[in-house]
Amino acid sequence: MRREIMDVILADHDLKRFLHEQPIWYRKLGRNPGDLQSFQIAALQYHRKTIPDRVEKFSTGVQMASMMMGMFQAMNSQA
Numbered sequence: 001m002r003r004e005i006m007d008v009i010l011a012d013h014d015l016k017r018f019l020h021e022q023p024i025w026y027r028k029l030g031r032n033p034g035d036l037q038s039f040q041i042a043a044l045q046y047h048r049k050t051i052p053d054r055v056e057k058f059s060t061g062v063q064m065a066s067m068m069m070g071m072f073q074a075m076n077s078q079a
Helices: 003-011 013-021 024-031 033-046 051-078
Strands: none
Touching: 003 013, 003 033, 013 024, 013 033, 024 033
């Protein structure tokens, strides 16, 4: 694998961990270094760090907070 590709991977902990957990990418990147962008996208999807994943996480947090507020209001109105 080219040195510049390894430098990019070693600079990012998530990419390094993804490469360790998905060793097929060693071969893919060694044969075609132009697949670096595909590798980075696959790593983001694997670690659930894409924009849709972040929106879903935020939405889940808002739903949880709303549910907790509803519970607190129900407990408060009973007392």
